[in-house]
Amino acid sequence: MNALRPANVATTREAVLSVQDVTVGFGSKIVLDKLNLDVYRGEILGFVGASGAGKSVLLRTVLRLVPRRSGKIRILGTDYDAASEAERMALDMRVGVLFQQGALFSALTVKENIQLPMREYLDLPQALMDELAALKIELVGLAADARDKYPSELSGGMIKRAALARALALDPDLVFLDEPTSGLDPIGAAEFDELIASLRDALGLTVYMVTHDLDSLFSVCDRIAVLGSKRVLVEGTIEDMLKCDEPWVKSYFRGKRARSIVVPGHDDK
Numbered sequence: 001m002n003a004l005r006p007a008n009v010a011t012t013r014e015a016v017l018s019v020q021d022v023t024v025g026f027g028s029k030i031v032l033d034k035l036n037l038d039v040y041r042g043e044i045l046g047f048v049g050a051s052g053a054g055k056s057v058l059l060r061t062v063l064r065l066v067p068r069r070s071g072k073i074r075i076l077g078t079d080y081d082a083a084s085e086a087e088r089m090a091l092d093m094r095v096g097v098l099f100q101q102g103a104l105f106s107a108l109t110v111k112e113n114i115q116l117p118m119r120e121y122l123d124l125p126q127a128l129m130d131e132l133a134a135l136k137i138e139l140v141g142l143a144a145d146a147r148d149k150y151p152s153e154l155s156g157g158m159i160k161r162a163a164l165a166r167a168l169a170l171d172p173d174l175v176f177l178d179e180p181t182s183g184l185d186p187i188g189a190a191e192f193d194e195l196i197a198s199l200r201d202a203l204g205l206t207v208y209m210v211t212h213d214l215d216s217l218f219s220v221c222d223r224i225a226v227l228g229s230k231r232v233l234v235e236g237t238i239e240d241m242l243k244c245d246e247p248w249v250k251s252y253f254r255g256k257r258a259r260s261i262v263v264p265g266h267d268d269k
């Protein structure tokens, strides 16, 4: 993997996700205060911040699982609040989500999990859904026989891949990944990062990745946004992060763990 890959960002810089002045709170506690963030077509954006900063809250707000107090969110150029029912449904189909821990339904096989979004949004014959599920299984690098397995029969890495296959079930433009490599060993995590990068390249996906994983940030993210003080504090490439003197950014990206990634084998004694 290339730590300093050129940003593979479409030249048009079309904002596939645009968060404008969004404020979210619970009771008297404000978690996000007039936050702004754009995610551009074709990029892999890594979203980081201290624990409890509000990364999950922002993701859940964008997915409309948490209400916002003010501000606008546009997905693929459409303001969901102003959209018709039909437009909303069309929009929902163009967004895929990989929740932390995979969140597969334990009583359903991998194939049935992948077919859930197809059943919800499309009216397809079973044979076609079976073909599509087989394609998605291959796409994420699972063996064909994973199709009839239940989540309890899968390793952590296989669960992530199956959940990714489900997120890709409807061929989305934009995928949200919530800590996709958490719980994976370093080799499994690196393979998963490579899979995400190759799917982005092959399918032209736009990826919004909440992560604590420095390896992912260095190896596959085109751009990084840092959440702090209820807003996006800093955004830019990994090189920008390495030059940044904002205290949290500095200790995160230039701390001991980060240095061992920038300079492999570096031993900070």
Ligand SMILES: Nc1ncnc2c1ncn2[C@@H]1O[C@H](COP(=O)(O)OP(=O)(O)OP(=O)(O)O)[C@@H](O)[C@H]1O
Binding pocket: 026, 031, 049, 050, 051, 052, 053, 054, 055, 056, 057, 058
């Ligand atoms: N439903 C809720 N009701 C009240 N407070 C909440 C709710 N959901 C989140 N919070 C609060 O919002 C803040 C941000 O939480 P969030 O889970 O988004 O942090 P995070 O950045 O994702 O942290 P981590 O990296 O540890 O997952 C926390 O103080 C949390 O307690």
